[in-house]
Amino acid sequence: xxxxxxxxxxxxxxxxxxxxxxxxxxxxxxxxxxxxxxxxxxxxxxxxxxxxxxxxxxxxxxxxxxxxxxxxxxxxxxxxxxxxxxxxxxxxxxxxxxxxxxxxxxxxxxxxxxxxxxxxxxxxxxxxxxxx
Numbered sequence: 001x002x003x004x005x006x007x008x009x010x011x012x013x014x015x016x017x018x019x020x021x022x023x024x025x026x027x028x029x030x031x032x033x034x035x036x037x038x039x040x041x042x043x044x045x046x047x048x049x050x051x052x053x054x055x056x057x058x059x060x061x062x063x064x065x066x067x068x069x070x071x072x073x074x075x076x077x078x079x080x081x082x083x084x085x086x087x088x089x090x091x092x093x094x095x096x097x098x099x100x101x102x103x104x105x106x107x108x109x110x111x112x113x114x115x116x117x118x119x120x121x122x123x124x125x126x127x128x129x130x131x132x
Contacts, residue, residue, distance in 0.1 A: 008057045008126040009099050011050050013043045015067060015120045019077035036081055040095035043085045047097045056088050056098045062108040062129035067122045075111050082124060099126065107131060 016022070016039050023030040032040075067078065083103035089096035100106075108129050 006127045008061065008128060009051055009053070010123065010125040011047055012121060012123050013046050013082070014039065015069065015122055016043075016078045016081040018073055022077070022081065037095070039081060040085050043082075044095055044097050047085065047099065051097070051099065054098075056101045057105075057126070057128070058101050059105070060107050060129045060131060061100055061105045062127040063106050063110070064125040064127070065109070065111040065122060067111070067113045067120075068116045068118065069113060069120050070115070070117060072115070073113070075113055078122065079109070079111075082122070086124070086126070 017033070017035045021033060022036045024033050063083075065079075065082070067073075067075070083106060085095055085097055086099045087096045087103045088098040088101045
């Protein structure tokens with residue numbers, strides 16, 4: 001299979017808020033902050049501009065994520081919001097853009113942080129993945 005045939009989509013998005021700014025306690029629950037909701041709206045808008053297919057992919061997925069940051073941050077705190085916005089919308093996740101049906105399809109994840117002096121952003125590439 002050629003590389004172009006393996007690609008589901010590639011997107012350049014703003015960095016999601018850090019974990020400390022992602023959720024807030026309300027009673028005995030955690031809810032998304034307005035910063036998280038605003039990020040999902042902006043990311044969704046950018047995904048709509050960049051997507052190639054209107055049909056969600058239903059196979060196994062590999063995600064390759066590059067984060068371009070000015071300051072160090074935890075590498076793993078960005079994935080929850082990112083994967084939520086990539087999956088098909090449902091009652092628990094109305095912000096989903098339907099690139100894939102469910103973020104449980106992601107079976108391989110490669111991530112790298114790059115310290116740069118530019119606007120913070122991330123790129124995510126989704127590929128069809130063949131498990132061994």
